[in-house]
Amino acid sequence: MTGPGEGKIPLKAAVYLAYGGPRRPLPCAVYLHVKGYSLARVTHVDVEAEELNRVLVPGESCYAT
Template identity: 50%
Template sequence: MPDGKIPLQAEVYLDGEKVEAKVFLHVKGYKRARVTHIDVEGDKIRGLLRPRHSVYPLVEWKGNEVIFPINEHKIRIIIPEITLNFNGNLYVGGKGKGIFLGFHRNEIRQLEEIAKQKGVEPIGRESKA
């Protein structure tokens, strides 16, 4: 993964309908990523949020499944490779090919551990704990 975008096996649902989408763990320091986050890219996902616009929805992440609203839509993503337990608000931003999920420090640490296990080290200064 020299580009720091680790493809993840995932299923993405928009308003209950399975849609074609790619999901990546995008590691800090690669391809302009200032922080480790998750990208969700696909034709049906693109346009839910305009690029450089964001929302801060209530996100329910139980095990391998995350559910959150964007405007009047409901997103559900199943990512077998990532297990988190989180219930709270997360940053969801729009980008050209879709959306990205921004996390709190504790979840970022967990995501970066997964990246390291897959051979991708974050680049840049360590986050303050």
């Protein structure tokens, strides 16, 4: 998790985690990370939460829907 930075626009979002059971809210920070800023190679959405570090190792990336 890198938090706020140049080219990262904070978004208001409700994020839920669902895996093998009912979905539950995931407290997190969500940013639109603009290409060309803070090492972004493409414009993408960052979802940052400590709990996600158990799913994805920091530094890894994935495409999710």
